[in-house]
Amino acid sequence: MKYNKEDEISYTFGAFPTVELLKNKPKSINRIIFSDKLNITDDVKKIEELAKTNGVKIETNGKLISKIVDKDNIFIVGEFKKYEDKFVDDNYICLVNPSDMGNLGTVIRTAVGFGIKNLAIIRPNADYFNPKTIRASMGAIFSINIKTFESFEEFNKTILDYDKYMFALDGETYLSNLKIDKNRKYCLVFGNEATGLSEEVKSYGKKILIKHTQKIDSLNLSISIGIAIYEFNKQTILNK
């Protein structure tokens, strides 16, 4: 019953991501499972309410939870069928070969926090349906459209008319000096944690550097993405 990447189902662990699942993807839910030891908190009441509204079944079954979850401090599990998203006509974040589930979850949470609706991921990639990623995203994963692609070239066909910004340590333009055209749609592209973007991928757009001191090798990937989304938001939405 433990989560397996190849399975067609996955799980939310804990109240917070389960609430987000119920709010955003109710039709994908198989069932909500409560532990026998669950205390009735406000979150639990909210889950019961949302489940009722959406016709989602809740069962109390501590044994089942312990088969699904390793830790014994999880009292709520949401079981859902993995689903396919569709992109909407809006800006993009693109991650090329992200390898860390914690980073991926944090990036998703940040992206949703700044109103990003589309996340393209180039394979191979950390599993975004893994409960670990879902937890790191605090359930924000259910509020963003995610699709994977075989290569950047393939993804690029869907965003031919977008401005593409490739974040790289050899970027010629500093993010802090960049003037963004508010009337153009954009895609922000980030490489793998260890290896960055390949020359081939970088050739599709404008290379951007988030300038930092020589005292560190590079910024953490999720920090870089957070800063980039903030700056783009600031110039295109917040101060429009």
Added chain:
Amino acid sequence: MKYNKEDEISYTFGAFPTVELLKNKPKSINRIIFSDKLNITDDVKKIEELAKTNGVKIETNGKLISKIVDKDNIFIVGEFKKYEDKFVDDNYICLVNPSDMGNLGTVIRTAVGFGIKNLAIIRPNADYFNPKTIRASMGAIFSINIKTFESFEEFNKTILDYDKYMFALDGETYLSNLKIDKNRKYCLVFGNEATGLSEEVKSYGKKILIKHTQKIDSLNLSISIGIAIYEFNKQTILNK
């Protein structure tokens, strides 16, 4: 031999943080320990060179490493005496009760990446000398001055003439609208991951909000700090 918070020594695990230790705090080092299985890479040559220059002893002792480290993929350990830092006359980051070592390490790496020299931490706090924090900081911890204080009130006595910015979800001023006075020194203050800043601490400065959508509860702490440091850098240094 495993690291203990109460001990007077701590360790760097792996080549990267050990190089930073040698570069920045050579006098605090007791010894460098190599595994018998260590391959001679460029990093290893660099460590040997830096150790020689600084009169630091290297010993090859795989058994000792396995007593210090849990994982068996660590081949280099730096053993050092915990040291006391002094602040310099410059800007500050202040963390009130940070509780997560991974977050703390990432914040330190980001702060060093943007040239921050002083980090004040209000107790109780995650242990910044824990090898986990050091690793998350990628060794950047050896390039920043850290001191802890009993309370914000106590720390505040040392920065009476600084502009203080308190990052809080009830901030009245958006970071993206803030105009920073380039001629004033500043301290950016952030609360605990779960509980944020208390009303009392917030009363010492100007409350700032990093605006995000209602789709998420809050931004991750290290992401918020990354964005804040970037914006302050942009306005005060990068585009001076």
